[in-house]
Structures are given as structure tokens and as C-alpha cells.
Amino acid sequence: MTSSSSLRSSSSASPKTSYDVFLSFRGADTRNNFTSHLYAALRQENIKTSIDNNLTRGEEIEPSLMKVIEESEISVVIFSKGYASSPWCLDELVKILECRETMQHRVLSVFYYVDPSDVEEQTGDFGDVFQQLAKQ
Numbered sequence: 442m443t444s445s446s447s448l449r450s451s452s453s454a455s456p457k458t459s460y461d462v463f464l465s466f467r468g469a470d471t472r473n474n475f476t477s478h479l480y481a482a483l484r485q486e487n488i489k490t491s492i493d494n495n496l497t498r499g500e501e502i503e504p505s506l507m508k509v510i511e512e513s514e515i516s517v518v519i520f521s522k523g524y525a526s527s528p529w530c531l532d533e534l535v536k537i538l539e540c541r542e543t544m545q546h547r548v549l550s551v552f553y554y555v556d557p558s559d560v561e562e563q564t565g566d567f568g569d570v571f572q573q574l575a576k577q
Contacts, residue, residue, distance in 0.1 A: 470521035
């Protein structure tokens with residue numbers, strides 16, 4: 442990972458940065474496979490990465506988690522089939538996009554068994570979830 446050294450050096454220049462990377466993901470879809478492997482690889486490269494393992498069903502996202510997003514250099518959003526069905530994921534995504542607009546926060550998208558056009562256009566399995574949310 443050639444970008445790891447530039448990631449660390451850029452984050453160390455900013456005193457407000459607590460993490461290099463914040464991972465936003467749907468736990469039921471990716472926690473025990475893709476996300477855990479990505480997290481391990483980033484940690485192996487000494488990239489300070491935030492992964493939330495503490496939320497349980499029915500809990501609201503704590504303000505401290507929103508602060509972690511603000512204080513991260515980059516957010517990696519792992520879009521999966523169930524991502525949009527999670528209120529937590531959607532709340533995180535809103536905060537991530539706010540930070541991108543107001544703080545030049547960098548955002549990387551990973552499409553885990555989801556077609557990028559389905560996310561962009563809200564079609565396919567991903568779009569079905571949005572339609573279900575609209576009915577609620």
C-alpha cells in the first residue's frame with residue numbers, strides 16, 4: 442500500500458484528525474468478511490482506522506461516533522445490499538457527505554456485490570430498499 446505513508450503524514454499535519462480512516466458498513470452484510478479483512482490490512486499498514494463494533498440493534502448512533510467521522514481524514518463507505526436498510530448507515534452517510542462538503546473530507550466508495558449504478562440511480566436490490574423506506 443503505497444498510499445499509507447502519505448495518509449499518515451497528511452493526517453499527522455492536521456491536529457483535529459483522530460483517525461486516518463473511518464469505515465462505514467452494514468455489519469450483517471460485511472463485518473465478518475470484507476470489512477474485517479480491510480480493517481486488518483489497514484491496521485497492518487499502521488493506518489489508524491475506526492471501526493464501530495459497539496452498536497446493538499435499536500440503539501441510536503452516539504454523538505461520539507459522529508465526532509469520529511468529523512475527525513477522520515477519509516471515510517470508506519462499503520455499499521452492500523443491506524446498507525440502505527440500516528438507519529445507522531444512512532445517518533453515517535449523511536454525516537460523511539456533510540463533512541465532504543464542509544471540511545474537504547475524502548470519501549471512497551466500495552461496492553460490495555452491488556452495482557455502482559444501482560446505488561447512484563437507486564435501482565435494483567439497492568433501490569428496492571429505498572422504495573421500502575419510502576413506504577414507511
